[in-house]
Amino acid sequence: MCLGVPLKLIEVDGETGIVEMGGVRRRVNLSLVEGVEAGKYVIVHAGFAITVMDEKEAEETLKLLNEMIGTSEE
């Protein structure tokens, strides 16, 4: 059961937070993660945030993919 989606946290309210998915706002439980703030991306599974996305690593991955596309178009 790996179904999980990265979603942006709009609000943090103690143990829970609000994310937006497809224009709909949903509440997620934040008990399993630490150091969350509004603006960060969390991976949500069955109503719970299971981790905060590492933006530095995400940027690295995006950079790598962009470079690759750039190279293949030469």
Next chain:
Amino acid sequence: MDLSILKKERAVIALIEKLKEKLKYIKRTLNIMEVCGTHTMTAYRSGLGKVMREMGINLISGPGCPVCVTSDRTISTAAYLVKNYSNLILATFGDMARVPTSEGPLMKVVPAENSEVKVVYSTEEVLKLARANPEKEVVFLAAGFETTIPSIAYLVKKAKEENLKNISLISAMKLVPPPLKVILDAKEIALDGFIYPGHVSVIIGSKPYRFIAEDYGIPGAITGFEPVDLIMGVMSIVEQISDGRAEVDIVYKRAVKPDGNPVARKLMEEVFHVGDAEWRGFGVIPESGMYPEKEFMAEERFSIGEFEVWENRGCRCAEVVRGVAEPEECPLFGKVCTPESPMGACMVSVEGVCLIHYKYGREVPFEAS
């Protein structure tokens, strides 16, 4: 942060080209087991499974579908309770309610008086049910791997804190690494690599898979779920093979840390203990399930009588979850067994290999309802 490139076809094409280059030095077909049902879905929905096969890489589906590997006995226990006990709410995740058993699927069972089967999407809903219905017993058919287990642990912890006496679990919680060892020792298939489940690994990190690299010498990659992630995972395995290395490589770096999520793990370990579990397709695997204390176990709280545990003759789900058979090799697939009339768990669950093959693997374009 613009994540859209993860879904761009150009990125997929560029990565496939890169993978082709790396495969030049590999002169044999590779068998790579992708453990998680969601990876099967990525491979089939995007057509990558077919593309890879043409490149000499066989992606073999593994046991990563928690509904598929839940035993008939476990689901029948849930059915028994809701049929025979009044004032009982049987809470379950959606797919589990549709798996055929000797008692019929849970959603079709006729409940006892004032009892019902309730589909939930989160364990918080189970808490809400218990608080709102103090005169009823809420039994949760607790299924899932390490991705889900922490949220079930949260449920039990909260129940204790709020002194909710009307919650109990039928545990179908399972751990991913143990069946992988069974598959390796059984030697029914020769494997060259593993695509490890991305979100299970968010919780457990990379350590639990190390034995596969160190004791069996098989490379693996912890992989995310976009098509680009899957190709990068396969690429890591191919690189490891070329270099003669066997490691647990975290490719899904934006989500997985080597130590996983310690907060979630601490909660799991605080509330549950590891025990033997019965898996569809594997029989009993030692130390492969998680259980609450007796006071939260439905099997201890309720007296459970005799019931028939059903064996569906012809259904090859048990072999499919072990990676030994493809759905297309099952005599029931696509004929008697379809998403509308499933004969086994593998056709019911969104992560079931049979359902995925049926929806995305057919030559004729088809829209599943």
